[in-house]
Amino acid sequence: MNSQSTKRSILSLSSDKIDIRYVAKLARIALTDDEVQRFGQQLGDLLEHVNVISKLDTDSIPATAQVVESRNVEREDEVRPCLDRKTVLSMAPQAQGSFFRVPRIIAEDG
């Protein structure tokens, strides 16, 4: 499950080509062949630039996910008013009755 922790040297990354079609699939954006070409080139260039951080030794450095140091920001378990359904469904690209409607879901989508 934890494929994210795969250890990988950043030095090896610069030689990697982004599999732009795979990434676009994950991001759910259809790309034209032309875009695959162009974005592939541009993202490759950008990666060359960002790879400069591989020079820094960060082994003992903690990661900063957020600059705020707050902890335990929690709300009381209280019910608050909802939006009314008319407003909610008026935004829908397609509604049917009291529901949002979408085209068929292929099981693989889950």
Next chain:
Amino acid sequence: MSNIESAHAVGGPQPSAGGRGAEGAAPSKWEAVIGIECHVELKTNSKMFCGCANEFGGEPNTKVCPVCLALPGALPVANRVAIEHMIAAGLAFDAQIPEFSKFDRKNYFYPDMPKDYQISQFDMPLTQGGVVRYWLEDGTMKECRLTRIHLEEDTGKSTHSGSGDGRIAGSSHSLIDFNRAGVPLMECVSEPEIHNADEAVGYLEALKRTFVQLGVSDVKMEEGSLRCDANVSIRPVGAKELGTKAEIKNMNSFRSVHRAIESEIARQIEIVESGGRVVQETRGWDEVTGTTHTMRSKEQAHDYRYFPDPDLVPVEVDRATVERIRKDMPELPPARFARYHCEFKLSVAQATQLVENAPLAEYFDACVNASKNAQQSVNFVLGDLSRLANESDTPVYESPVKPQHVAELITLVESNTINSKIAKELVGRMWKGEGAPKSIVEKEGLAQTSDPGAIDGFIDGVLAANEKSVADYKGGKTNVMGFLVGQVMKASRGKANPALVQERMKEKLT
């Protein structure tokens, strides 16, 4: 004292290794290995990250706000009670509650998931480890370790149309209701330490009982507040490595979990025994055909791109909170079951019935405390009192019959002050609010009489009025004795000591 400790202290039957081998499911050559993942909706007033009501059902798309509908610009704020429920759930199973925990985003697209990522927990869940102790119908205690319980949010609900049967396969479109989106959900992941369908159901029942008793969830499978998937594989008995697993989905009752696991084990055994190989896949359970079928065959490794949710700050669980929650915890099902079954010698059915009804169990405990007689207490509580409760729709513990009354009644029976018939009558009168049994007995002279003179008087009268029966008895039809004793009891308005009546009657007839 912690309830977990008391469970050990009672010294109930030790969990036995291995399965009991449900009939037909796991013949001796093969051992099934099962891990269960459960999603359980937490019982809170409001959703996990917004103030919309956490209620089942209701008009579609009426319990939504900018946050749970993922409108642009909306942000989540965590529900304090949901986090405390998680800590309670973890403590109930002896899990570790790490001091530092955080929320992560699990990224994937699905139309009923508003943000197209789920706020979940990846590497730092609120609880880690733990063990679920449960028992089987024969009273055998079992254990299954938990990997973790983490907190996340539920999705909305899709209804699939156009396929004729509501299934996703073959549907032309889907309709979505987001009322459920954002409801707090705990995901309980077990280690693969379950070996047959009975154990799976026992494990699930233990989760359910515990969550209900803690008040952290209603666990209504029919309302979808408990949903589970099972990872099933088989291996030759004695083998170390795990076989290829299939993940079974769509089981919507404990009964279907049982049936689905048995069917899946049988399917895998058949494949392997006929020289085939089990393929890793997701299989759906079909209630009607009683079989599992392929849902997703080419299992792609999901790339969920987990990362810490920058909209939420970490949770640091302070030890004082943990201790407060621990202190407030009731006696939990495994400990209570062990006490009832092993110490009080109640039957598995009696003990289970009480364990599943915590207030009734507490009432029962008060009766035992006052009477020091568990057997008689359980007879009254699960017998006459529960019958009256059913008839009147009033729980025993809310009736006018107090545990001290029950104890008094037991004393009256034990001291032979009243007989069981009077006891039954007294229960009914106490239920109507007539007060303590002793005072009723005294007021109305219902005490049993064991005075030989008085009893002889009743017997003589009965024998005189039933000459034919006396003759029958003397002619060898000894079964008329019951009738004659009954007549004496009737004449004494139930007060005569039945044992004494029997004894004197025998003497007079021979």
Next chain:
Amino acid sequence: MSTVERSGVDVARAVNAREISAREVTDATLGQIDAVDERLGAYLTRLHDMARAAADRVDARIAGGEKLAMAGVPVAVKDNMCLAGTRTTCGSKILENWIAPYTGTAVQRILDAGGIPVGKSNMDEFAMGSSCENSALLQTRNPLDLSRVPGGSSGGSAAAVSAHLAAVGLGSDTGGSIREPGAFCGVVGFKPTYGRVSRYGLIAFASSLDQIGPLTRTVEDAALAYDVMAGYDPMDSTSIDRPLEPTFSALRDDLRGKRIGIVKEFETGKLGAAIDAVYKQAYRDLEKLGAELIEVSLPTADYGLATYYLIAPAECSSNLARFDGVRYGLRVEGNDVGEMYEATRAAGFGPEVKRRILIGTYALSSGYYDAYYVKAQKVRTLIGDDFKKAFATCDLIACPAASSPAFVSGAKSDPYSMYLMDYYTIPMSLAGLPALSVPCGSVSVEGKSVPMGLQLCAPIFAERELLSAAHAYEKATMHYKNNKLDVSLHRAPTGNLV
């Protein structure tokens, strides 16, 4: 001075004193917008009716004896901020027709204080860009030279304020999106400490970096708007629950006793002689006000850009997933949900947004997460540590606000050259620090003077110190007085400046 040229502070004072009504100020501003915005393109949506209704309510409240901090002050709201009942597009086709059903916290606080929303301002799509050219809906020009860009992403608000189409522009800054357009348009652009202003109702780009702040013609106005907007919001878990010190009342006129750090690594000589001269003069002016200049070092600041272009896209790839055609916004139909998603997002997002979603998705994907995303977070720690060390020896840091003055539209076609514009602003964003840009002079390009901005930066929560120093500098130098609107903005079809 005409009504529209009045500062926010002056308008609020006059409206509270009933020298002028909020309605009069609003009508004048709306008139100016109608007269010039056709050629400027600052606003995506003009809010005539809403503004007039708000002005009338303010006048009624003033008549009722209330005092309102921003009474009658015309405000441009960047179009990534939800304002109930208004189209809120984020400069994107995917939200082109979306009407927000709720109002974000910062905007609500402005309205409650008597501010008048006159329009929703243009921006780079989803706040990704440094020129406003990435807006999918409108081209905004620099009001001081229409051939140039106004900067971005808050270019619409910067242009509106510079052209007197609002006294206060609300902007959002993720890597420089308030400070750089402020510098380009010759106005003040202020990004508060991360967490000081609630993000509730701000359409997210990169959650751990986004921060709302004002664009104004004077530092006083920036302080006024900040004091109104800032403070804890229970709807935003990352907003900071910590007492707020009012900044407006603490503005000073000198810098005596202040130590100002000049960053060794940000040597301005490499920006060209003319630019170098402007910054050298600015530093001397700070000194003249009584500050002591100290050389400080930010050795890892040079890695800011690389770090930012991993972290911000990673967060954006997830934040922008919700634009899927299911609940709101654009939908392009498909045979199944997957096709619908892909077609909707292909048609709805512009190229820069797609690039960032793709790079961010890649940086988070299996096998690359540690090497890119986690690595960048660690470098983020180093950059923050560098600032902490620097602030041990100085009270404020001064440096350029952008890598160049406003450039000509279309001049930067290569994405990376655009990214470089934010070289000086990104490190502060990564560290969550409050920073602002204040006009500091101009360079002459082809006979036109193009303004430049001095960036000042303070330790977290030191907004008071920061605004106070900027105010002292502004008062002593008055560079914004030299702003001259492009002559073609004067040739208004409906008449001259109101």
